[in-house]
Amino acid sequence: MNNSKIIFRNCLILLFLLQFSINQEIYAQKKKEYLVTSFGAVADGKTVNTKAIQKAIDAAYKNKGGKVIFSKGKYLSGSLILKDNVELYLEEGAVLLGSINPDDYPKYQEIRALIIAYQSKNIAVNGKGIIDGQGRELALAIDSLHHTGVRIDPKYNYRRMRPEDGRGKLISFVKCDSIVMTHITLKNSPGWVNCFTDCRNIVVDSMKVESRAYWNNDGIDVNGCENVRITNCNVNTADDGICLKSEVPGLENNNIYIANCIIRSSANAVKFGTGSYGSFKNVTIENITVFDTFRSAIAIESVDGAEIENIKVSNVTAVNTGNAILIRLGHRNGDKPGYIKNVSIKNVKAQIPFGRPDIDYDLRGPEVDYFHNPFPASIAGIPGHSIENVILENIEIIYPGRASKGMAYHPLSRLKDVKENIKGYPEFTMFGELPSWGFYVRHVNGIEMKNIKLILDKEDFRPAFVFDDVKKLAMKEINVPSDKINQIVFKDVISDNLDSESLKRKTEPEQNKFELPVN
Structure with missing residues (x-):
């Protein structure tokens, strides 16, 4: 097979995959269900999926709301911004893993966390899956960066030999209205696990929290x-x-x-x-x-x-x-x-x-x-x-x-x-x-x-x-x-x-x- 035929075949394959992805997204928008894998997320526990998952959240938000679904697998990610009328849904066997790279957690509206919502309405985090912040690994990475001079923590606690700055929370919702969290499991936060600040109308039911990873949990x-x-x-x-x-x-x-x-x-x-x-x-x-x-x-x-x-x-x-x-x-x-x-x-x-x-x-x-x-x-x-x-x-x-x-x-x-x-x-x-x-x-x-x-x-x-x-x-x-x-x-x-x-x-x-x- 000559090079021109190979190139033509690969173009057809790429066109098919692109059309399949577009069709999936259109179908998802009609049902208001958005699989993160349809937006490029890879459930291998290694690929950093922050952009892909955020793309799914943004698509649901632009379509006036919907369910962003994590199917079975491990999804590594940095900070995600949850928006109006969007539900994060983790199916049984799905794990959202927090990155252990502190650079993956920039502040948003002065909030640092794996999942952030600010002035959002009608938001939810549900399902029988797990959100695992890998908090100890993240905190120890921050500690190492401080002692090697790469990333100095101005609030470092030398008496307890522990970093203060940069650890963040697992979930932080600020100035939000109408929040639902059910059946989800939260694990291993680098700091406070699940924090609601200046929020209204919150329902948390049948949630499991298992977080002994570090201090301030x-x-x-x-x-x-x-x-x-x-x-x-x-x-x-x-x-x-x-x-x-x-x-x-x-x-x-x-x-x-x-x-x-x-x-x-x-x-x-x-x-x-x-x-x-x-x-x-x-x-x-x-x-x-x-x-x-x-x-x-x-x-x-x-x-x-x-x-x-x-x-x-x-x-x-x-x-x-x-x-x-x-x-x-x-x-x-x-x-x-x-x-x-x-x-x-x-x-x-x-x-x-x-x-x-x-x-x-x-x-x-x-x-x-x-x-x-x-x-x-x-x-x-x-x-x-x-x-x-x-x-x-x-x-x-x-x-x-x-x-x-x-x-x-x-x-x-x-x-x-x-x-x-x-x-x-x-x-x-x-x-x-x-x-x-x-x-x-x-x-x-x-x-x-x-x-x-x-x-x-x-x-x-x-x-x-x-x-x-x-x-x-x-x-x-x-x-x-x-x-x-x-x-x-x-x-x-x-x-x-x-x-x-x-x-x-x-x-x-x-x-x-x-x-x-x-x-």
Whole structure:
């Protein structure tokens, strides 16, 4: 066959392939389905498909919306920009792999992530496939580039020997409206996994998050959003599991529902904060299972001026978890402290271990740097700014005991010396050694505790409850170990209502209330 015939044949083949591709695209546009392979994506896990996938997204967007489909295979990509009325759909067996080249993640509207949406409406990420950011590999590549001088990170953390800049998130949606994410699996982010900032009308259901690749691997972050529903999710992360944030003043969280989720974390399971500049209002959290979690099952924190109110938490089971409940009003930033009021926490069962609960994580939470006994749950405001109107009902917590005065000792005669730590990072360990083993409550105006059962695995020399600067306290049906006396300690408590008859103890009722002199 001569050269002219070969050239003619190849031209026919190319023409056929081009026409086939055009026909596929026309057919896809009619059905509003866009296979990324029809736009040149190669599912070999090696070819960088950023341009091809973005071309499919853009085609769907220009055709007033559609479904961009990833069929079975591995698709390597850098940053993708999701646009109005476009759904990313990963079929079972499809994997979207994040590139490990930091140059593949340029900022878009100051956002760095694998999947980005900015001011988009009616967007979705669905399907039984996987989005894998290869976050550890990316972070280590960034680390290497910094140390070789190729790409200097001005924010490099030399104490922890980890890069700060350039890692980005797995998914970041900013100022978006009407978002749906269902059944998708998110893995191995270089930073926060799935972050919604200043968004409205979000539905997340049956999503799995498995991200222990590096530090700052928050699972689901809701940062100043309204009308949010997160249900039936399974979250396992090397930082906070589901976290409500308000990173800058003006970001308001309102009308949020979180339910039927399973969470494992080397930090907190469900957390408000730490960034807490705006507000958190009308939040319902229910039917949550927590296990092997380093910090708190439920942490509600306002330390940057945030207004937190109308919070309902119920039906929480936490096993092998560092702390059951933390409610903290502090004043780290802002012109004045915020407030926390109208918080109801009901039907909680928790088991606190003696050792660290995240020991099986390869990326464990940072232990405190001082000797201490096991910590109680804490509800603490600051002088002049009390937490208001808290209801705790049907709470059962098993504590490890084994406290020793040789390890640490804070005598009851020196309750005034418990650190206020007004500007401190909010955590249940932030006050240092505490004088109780069950609950430590300070600077609270209005708290009702009903049907509270505290159990010790081993002996603890401290009392179960310490109340300091508390007004309008009501306690009913309090169940503490029967062989202990002086289990409830009051200092500067006004208008207490302690139902001695319902205190389930073998000792005399008057022994349960131990008044400290006012200093």
